[in-house]
Amino acid sequence: MAKPKLELTWIGKDEEIKLEPRILIEDTEKSYGDPKSENMLIHGDNLLALKALEQDFTGKIKCVYIDPPYNTGNAFEHYDDSVEHSIWLSLMRARLILLRNLLRKDGFICCHIDDSEGPYLKVLMDEIFGRTNYLTTFYVQVRYPEKTLKQDMAFHKEIEQIHIYRKEYGANPNLNLADSSFDKFSFYIKEKKPGKRIVLGGKDVDVFLEGEYEIVESEGSENGLKEIWATGTILDGNSSGRFFRDNLSGRVATDGLGVLYKVYGIGDDKFSYRYFTGPKKANATKGKYFQGVPIAQLKDPDKKQSLPIENYYDLAADFGNCRQEGGVEFRSGKKPEKLLGVILKHFSNEGDWVIDSFVGSGSTSAVAHKMNRKWIGIELKDHAYTHCLLRMRNVIDGLDKAGISKDVSWNGGGGFKFYELALSLLRKDKYGNWVIDEKYNANMLAAAMCKHEGFKYFPDAEIYWKQGKSTETDYIFVTTSFMTVEQIDKMHEEMKPGESLLICAKAFAPECKDRFNNVTIKKIPQMILGKCEFGKDNYDLNIIKANDQAVDDVEDVE
Ligand SMILES: C[S@@+](CC[C@H](N)C(=O)[O-])C[C@H]1O[C@@H](n2cnc3c(N)ncnc32)[C@H](O)[C@@H]1O
Structure with missing residues (x-):
């Protein structure tokens, strides 16, 4: 019997879609700027458009950001958002599989969603990209309750999510960078008399009882120590944490409270030992260790220090104020350029290909362009002409001073080609x-x-x-x-x-x-004949007529 697997199932999940590999036809009247530009703005259904890109872009895309209709049962001004649950899942699945094929081995996909389908999308993405390739979910504050005009709901929708996956093991996001400094290395330990030598976990350890040592906090320096609590994930995460967990956490009964341990042969600093302290009070279990400046930092003090990427972003003000970004008003789920700036900073580099196959008003393309990425934007509806086209022309002409323009000193330049998806052959x-x-x-x-x-x-x-x-x-x-x-x-x-x-x-x-x-x-x-479906143009997510409730009623935020 086949081994059962953990998966989400729904009506029609296994129905195969045999997509016609369409060609893309450039509309030279709409292409703009540098004629050598490789950037692509495509008008048409993204399932067919992604299939059309397969031949040239398989394995080439560094970063996918998509912001599909959330399937919330609301009708936006520009698109319907209510699709029967199974259909939504089937259509997302087909698109995610195509997007996965386009990704480079070291590429990333970031999928924006809200609570309605967020957990289902997570399980679906686990299946397509592999649970081990799940990196994180960004939680984005998109509005404040007091700034939401609609007050007739039981719950405020304040937070949206972005599920982030890598294509394969070894894809490393660009971490935050901070100037390296010695500020936190501000503890100095004075031994008042020699400790008592014991052996723990195969290492020599000098034990100092309370009163036999002194810990002084002063200005940080390359000779100082950083105080780190040996708790939580640290206990598994590094050799000091593990040493504490395996050898020191239960020593109170033997050594008493307030003890200092000097453990030899551990750590990545210039010292041949590392200090640990055990609990100070009865019933307490936690301890600390004292780490010196890592040798790598000592050798290259100007080198930036890597810091983890946050997974919560309060962008409520930016969401409230982004309606006019790029010179195009789009009230239906437009994302602020600042958010796309964060995504592209961490998950792509200059010169990389970025794709957004639900590009809406063109936010991803605009930010990718200003950040010197190559981009592909796909939009089904007419706002490919009324919004994206206009917005990207403004960007290229240097007229777009909003969004991230100031942060990246954007002055214009570059170009794009505009394509229509060909009719069925x-x-x-x-x-x-x-x-x-x-x-x-x-x-x-x-x-x-x-x-x-x-x-x-x-x-x-x-x-x-x-x-x-x-x-x-x-x-x-x-x-x-x-x-x-x-x-x-x-x-x-x-x-x-x-x-x-x-x-x-x-x-x-x-x-x-x-x-x-x-x-x-x-x-x-x-x-x-028979190799694919001809004459089918509607692979749209907007299949069921939605009720007509507007969702984006948010006051402008100061
Ligand atoms: C939430 S909006 C994206 C907004 C965008 N992130 C922005 O900042 O402007 C989703 C977009 O996906 C488009 N869309 C929906 N189904 C599509 C499809 N099958 N192919 C291409 N675009 C589609 C909709 O027309 C809509 O513009």
Whole structure:
């Protein structure tokens, strides 16, 4: 019997979605700024768009931030947010799997959500990314109760969550950095007489009874010691904690209260010993240890010190005031640039690819751009034009002075390309037969067939039948004309030894088949039928009509 696994199940979880690998068509009128820019703003459903990106971006994205509809049963001004629970889970699952494929091994995904689906999303992400790759959840204060205009609810929704996963073990976030200083190394221990030597846990230990030593607190220096309580996670977390737990925590009965232990051969500082103290009062169990300045810090005192990343952020004021950020008003779940700044600071570096497939008003793209990341933003609705386009133009022109602009001294520059998701390659004719959609011109058809067959569309400047390649010697040619034997013979003559060719033709002479070992000929559209779903454009999360309750009623915050 198969080993049962811990998982979340729902109606339709195992239904397979066979996505059509669409092409993306650049709308050069809408692309903006530096023509060499690789940044992409895509209008269309993100499931199809992520599939479209698969060929070029698998394993390339450093940071995913997504802020999907929360499925709260509320209708926002710009999108409906109420989807039956199972459908929401199915659609999120499909998108998360595609996003996972796009991530680099050292990449991260950060998924913003509220309480409605937060715990379900966590379990779903555990399954897709692996529980061991769960890093943390950021808890974000998004409003204060006294600033929320709506008072007719039983509970205030003050906190939202961001579940954060890495793609694989070894992906390390950028920790907080602080100037290293000796300030905390401010304790000095004076031994008034020699201690009594014992051996504990295989180490020499000098025991000083109360009155035989003195601990003085003064100004921090490279010779000072930092006081650390040996409790909680410390007891497992490092060698001093473990030494205390295993050898000193039960010594009161033997040594008495208020004892100092000098343990030899432990620690990463310049001292050959480390001091510990046991409990001072009856019934107390806790002790402390005294750590010197780590040798690494002594050797390079200017080196910044790494500090853990906080997992609570009070951004209520920023949430209240971000409506106009980027020069575009968007009341439906817009996130402040400051939040995206925190995410991108910790989970990406300059030059990395960042993607947001629910980009809304374009906050992630704007922040990624200002922080010198490369970005992809995907938006289903028309605010791809009315908001993202406008906002990114403002950013590039240096007109956007809001959000993080000041913090990063943003003055403009760069560019992006605007893409539309192509229509489905096939449509049904009046007899119910699948035919190539007439809106596909020859180049689009060739590019689409390349995607279907796993070739990179890369038309050769000289040899017309080399329209794409899967390796340096394996080519594809796509045509809607009738292929004759003479044409195949001519192509074969031009082929170099070791080269192979796949011809996708609407029709061909029967003798073309199996004419040459290194030339395969297949019929379109028959060769791709059944491989994926054609003619389906709606993979939208907004399936069920929501009730019309606005959620984002928050006063501006001073
Ligand atoms: C909460 S909003 C994101 C807001 C964004 N973080 C910001 O700061 O502006 C979610 C967005 O996802 C978009 N969306 C919903 N379903 C989508 C889909 N299937 N494909 C692409 N975008 C989608 C909605 O239109 C909406 O703009």
